[in-house]
Amino acid sequence: MGVSVRFIDVALNRPIFSTFTYSLPEELDITPLPGMRVVVPFGKRKEIGYILDVNVTPPSGVEIKEVISLIDERPIIPQDVLKLIRWLAEYYVAPIGEVVSLAVPPLLRELPRQSLKRDFPHVSERLSQFLRSEKVELNEKQKRIAREITSLTTHKVSLIFGVTGSGKTEVYIKIIEEVLDKGKGAILLIPEISLAPQLAGRVMGYFGSVVSVYHSGLSSRERYLEWEKIRGGSSRIVVGTRSAIFSPIAELGVIIVDEEHDYAYKQEDSPRYNARDVAIMRGKIENIPVVLGSATPSLESFTNVKKGKYLYFELKERHLGKAPVVEIVDMRKEVRSTLLNPYLSVTLISAIAKTLEEGKQVILFLNRKGFAKFTICRSCGYISKCPNCSISLTYHKVTARLSCHYCGYHIPPLSTCPSCGGVDIDEVGAGTQMIEDVLASEFPSSRIVRFDRDFARTDKKKSEILGQMKSGEIDILIGTQMVTKGHDFPNVTLVGIILADQLIHFPDFRATERTFQLITQVSGRAGRGFHPGRVIIQTYSPSHISIVSAATGDIDGFVGKELEARRELNYPPYSRLVNIRVSGNVEERVVKAAHKIVSRMKDVCKTGFGEILGPAPAPIRMIRGKIRWQILVKCQSVSQLNKVACFLREELKERSRYGVEISVDVDPISTI
Numbered sequence: 001m002g003v004s005v006r007f008i009d010v011a012l013n014r015p016i017f018s019t020f021t022y023s024l025p026e027e028l029d030i031t032p033l034p035g036m037r038v039v040v041p042f043g044k045r046k047e048i049g050y051i052l053d054v055n056v057t058p059p060s061g062v063e064i065k066e067v068i069s070l071i072d073e074r075p076i077i078p079q080d081v082l083k084l085i086r087w088l089a090e091y092y093v094a095p096i097g098e099v100v101s102l103a104v105p106p107l108l109r110e111l112p113r114q115s116l117k118r119d120f121p122h123v124s125e126r127l128s129q130f131l132r133s134e135k136v137e138l139n140e141k142q143k144r145i146a147r148e149i150t151s152l153t154t155h156k157v158s159l160i161f162g163v164t165g166s167g168k169t170e171v172y173i174k175i176i177e178e179v180l181d182k183g184k185g186a187i188l189l190i191p192e193i194s195l196a197p198q199l200a201g202r203v204m205g206y207f208g209s210v211v212s213v214y215h216s217g218l219s220s221r222e223r224y225l226e227w228e229k230i231r232g233g234s235s236r237i238v239v240g241t242r243s244a245i246f247s248p249i250a251e252l253g254v255i256i257v258d259e260e261h262d263y264a265y266k267q268e269d270s271p272r273y274n275a276r277d278v279a280i281m282r283g284k285i286e287n288i289p290v291v292l293g294s295a296t297p298s299l300e301s302f303t304n305v306k307k308g309k310y311l312y313f314e315l316k317e318r319h320l321g322k323a324p325v326v327e328i329v330d331m332r333k334e335v336r337s338t339l340l341n342p343y344l345s346v347t348l349i350s351a352i353a354k355t356l357e358e359g360k361q362v363i364l365f366l367n368r369k370g371f372a373k374f375t376i377c378r379s380c381g382y383i384s385k386c387p388n389c390s391i392s393l394t395y396h397k398v399t400a401r402l403s404c405h406y407c408g409y410h411i412p413p414l415s416t417c418p419s420c421g422g423v424d425i426d427e428v429g430a431g432t433q434m435i436e437d438v439l440a441s442e443f444p445s446s447r448i449v450r451f452d453r454d455f456a457r458t459d460k461k462k463s464e465i466l467g468q469m470k471s472g473e474i475d476i477l478i479g480t481q482m483v484t485k486g487h488d489f490p491n492v493t494l495v496g497i498i499l500a501d502q503l504i505h506f507p508d509f510r511a512t513e514r515t516f517q518l519i520t521q522v523s524g525r526a527g528r529g530f531h532p533g534r535v536i537i538q539t540y541s542p543s544h545i546s547i548v549s550a551a552t553g554d555i556d557g558f559v560g561k562e563l564e565a566r567r568e569l570n571y572p573p574y575s576r577l578v579n580i581r582v583s584g585n586v587e588e589r590v591v592k593a594a595h596k597i598v599s600r601m602k603d604v605c606k607t608g609f610g611e612i613l614g615p616a617p618a619p620i621r622m623i624r625g626k627i628r629w630q631i632l633v634k635c636q637s638v639s640q641l642n643k644v645a646c647f648l649r650e651e652l653k654e655r656s657r658y659g660v661e662i663s664v665d666v667d668p669i670s671t672i
């Protein structure tokens with residue numbers, strides 16, 4: 001059997017952009033198929049490989065080695081998922097073997113030592129605290145949305161814009177239930193498991209044992225067991241983070257992506273991909289509906305609605321609590337009137353005092369540390385921007401320049417403000433630690449806890465803090481992006497945004513959108529219970545569109561204006577970006593290599609690639625001793641993007657010719 005199959009193409013879990021051809025032994029009792037694992041010789045070692053193609057013509061002039069053994073009796077990766085993987089590797093310019101590995105639990109990526117016992121303990125017990133026989137009641141609007149989506153019989157993307165507390169979860173549950181009744185399965189993607197236990201818990205509570213929760217916080221063994229349950233068909237619903245999109249669910253009926261705008265869907269290490277976009281592609285391949293839900297949908301998704309590509313549904317009534325009252329504090333005036341410190345206004349301090357007196361809780365939000373500082377005119381709020389790219393300039397100490405990290409434009413640091421002539425130009429930016437210290441002296445008897453990646457490093461620590469917050473053991477929670485996610489703390493009545501400018505002036509073209517989303521999301525944390533909520537936004541730019549729109553809840557107005565700005569500057573969704581990062585120990589070589597890539601790209605792609613910005617130094621110029629530069633390519637269409645991707649894949653196969661590290665990020669979320 002199988003004697004006609006002579007050569008196969010195999011992907012290895014290495015940062016390599018090619019597959020390898022191996023020959024098959026004459027006698028095999030199993031027919032090799034794509035999606036099976038094999039053991040192959042690689043150099044002097046044995047490695048696990050994944051069969052991608054059978055019956056291939058071997059390349060000439062190369063010694064072809066023979067496969068050592070076949071591991072699986074049947075493919076462990078479904079054919080549709082293999083298709084998805086191939087697309088991902090090409091589109092995102094990612095090493096094929098690393099991409100295939102995403103679809104396989106870590107335990108199966110290693111050479112088998114002993115056979116794994118196939119027992120299924122209840123690995124999801126950690127969420128059992130939420131288990132209860134849940135009843136889901138839908139109002140007419142929710143029912144209509146669920147009905148329209150479940151009546152789709154082919155691939156179609158639907159966007160559900162539902163404000164915080166409007167009941168998206170009930171709609172998801174209803175859709176999944178209908179799909180299950182038709183004998184099909186479902187994937188529900190969530191951005192981060194520890195920050196969304198309610199949603200996972202409710203789905204498990206409703207559907208019980210047919211749910212698998214799959215995320216990187218599980219141990220290797222737990223992941224393997226959940227994956228086997230999914231593959232074996234005893235789990236029909238997968239709730240999970242990014243890599244859950246590759247779950248081997250047979251007869252998939254729907255994919256739901258909750259909080260579709262969330263940047264956690266983007267994997268920032270190789271292989272880089274956006275799980276939301278991969279979800280849409282899987283829906284296309286399997287010809288099934290995909291549902292995107294968010295209280296602050298991305299501009300990309302709104303644009304697809306406008307183009308008529310997506311169906312659109314709104315859930316605007318908040319049936320859980322009332323919308324909070326939002327106040328904007330103008331820090332240009334406040335700073336002079338407070339003696340406390342430049343980061344806490346009198347308004348915010350007295351609001352905190354009042355909230356604590358009433359026995360209620362406070363959440364304070366700060367932008368993530370690491371890139372929080374920027375130079376601003378304290379009198380008028382002026383900040384230097386690149387005239388070409390319209391993003392904030394970054395101060396580089398080494399060169400003593402303010403530079404644009406998109407195009408490389410630079411100026412000397414300002415001594416007087418070009419806008420108001422003032423000289424009070426200063427570097428501002430506060431960290432959670434600093435705010436905690438100030439508050440501790442101001443409110444010595446209150447219980448203050450920091451919630452950021454330094455302090456709450458593990459999932460366990462995160463859950464612990466969230467639990468304490470829920471039970472009222474914490475009075476003031478100071479946090480970064482992590483506090484904006486969908487927690488439900490009924491006793492929180494005050495949310496303070498310490499310095500919105502840290503968001504607005506983040507050197508990225510998405511800074512305005514991000515500010516709007518974060519303020520809207522964090523505001524949604526106030527007044528979730530029966531008590532009215534209050535939100536205080538401190539800023540030097542009180543009339544900035546992101547602040548004003550978020551404060552008034554005017555998402556339509558915001559989307560319209562921000563899309564106009566994007567169109568003017570030709571940023572996504574009007575173009576597609578590719579960020580090519582070049583890094584190495586010697587700056588001269590890094591710069592030389594970056595220029596070489598640019599000139600080769602011009603040679604190879606001629607004119608069909610769009611516009612090249614840079615090379616320019618990255619805002620974080622050095623990480624772990626490596627100097628970092630980047631080249632940003634603005635493509636006008638997917639076909640231009642594919643052309644650039646194709647060029648880069650070929651270049652990366654011959655990376656050694658550059659003598660530096662090169663990484664490619666397609667549709668980048670972060671370019672610092």
Ligand SMILES: [Zn+2]
Nearest residue numbers: 386389404407
């Ligand atoms: Zn620029």
Ligand SMILES: [Zn+2]
Nearest residue numbers: 377380417420
């Ligand atoms: Zn000024």
